[in-house]
Amino acid sequence: SAVISQKPSRDICQRGTSLTIQCQVDSQVTMMFWYRQQPGQSLTLIATANQGSEATYESGFVIDKFPISRPNLTFSTLTVSNMSPEDSSIYLCSAAVSGGNTIYFGEGSWLTVV
Amino acid sequence: AQRVTQPEKLLSVFKGAPVELKCNYSYSGSPELFWYVQYSRQRLQLLLRHISRESIKGFTADLNKGETSFHLKKPFAQEEDSAMYYCALRGAQKLVFGQGTRLTINP
Numbered sequence: 001s002a003v004i005s006q007k008p009s010r011d012i013c014q015r016g017t018s019l020t021i022q023c024q025v026d027s028q029v030t031m032m033f034w035y036r037q038q039p040g041q042s043l044t045l046i047a048t049a050n051q052g053s054e055a056t057y058e059s060g061f062v063i064d065k066f067p068i069s070r071p072n073l074t075f076s077t078l079t080v081s082n083m084s085p086e087d088s089s090i091y092l093c094s095a096a097v098s099g100g101n102t103i104y105f106g107e108g109s110w111l112t113v114v
Numbered sequence: 115a116q117r118v119t120q121p122e123k124l125l126s127v128f129k130g131a132p133v134e135l136k137c138n139y140s141y142s143g144s145p146e147l148f149w150y151v152q153y154s155r156q157r158l159q160l161l162l163r164h165i166s167r168e169s170i171k172g173f174t175a176d177l178n179k180g181e182t183s184f185h186l187k188k189p190f191a192q193e194e195d196s197a198m199y200y201c202a203l204r205g206a207q208k209l210v211f212g213q214g215t216r217l218t219i220n221p
Contacts, residue, residue, distance in 0.1 A: 031207055042200060042212060042213045042214045043158075043200070043211045045209070045210065048208060092158070094209070101163070101204065102160055102163065103148075103160075103209050104160070105157055105159070107157040108157065108158075
């Protein structure tokens with residue numbers, strides 16, 4: 001299994017600013033992903049964080065708005081840039097543990113943009 | 115393309131009654147299917163996966179490739195089963211979720 005820690009857990013942000021969310025996994029993982037869960041909605045995959053290379057973004061998500069880094073096997077960041085109220089959401093980090101097929105999730109980062 | 119459909123957004127049953135949460139999928143390859151659960155104010159957690167063929171907290175789910183379904187079942191619902199349930203499909207590495215079903219167990 002894996003324990004995934006995210007920081008911050010919650011924040012209130014001003015419109016037009018950017019915020020970086022950090023994700024730390026306690027064991028080596030093969031894949032790391034970032035999801036968004038808007039109020040009352042399901043989880044939508046934003047991108048796959050690739051170690052040492054550019055993230056792979058899903059349709060509707062772009063690097064300029066959601067830059068992602070993954071400098072090593074256990075750490076990743078997601079930045080939400082130039083935020084607007086529509087970006088108010090829970091952002092979740094997830095990871096697949098090496099040798100397994102289960103994907104684990106962090107507790108999420110609740111962002112409110114005012 | 116991967117797609118997961120959970121037709122019921124809300125499901126309410128009485129304690130002790132059987133529960134079935136429906137999940138249908140669309141995927142051209144060989145899918146891996148999961149059920150995740152999110153209790154109030156808690157993180158999303160894995161409930162069960164089709165590969166394991168296990169029963170967790172009394173829940174079971176059988177993959178039916180002919181009907182492309184992975185319905186979640188429990189013979190006797192308990193109040194602590196009230197939660198949000200998500201069916202998810204993993205194909206080509208990434209995990210795609212259905213819209214979720216909010217299950218409420220009435221006393």
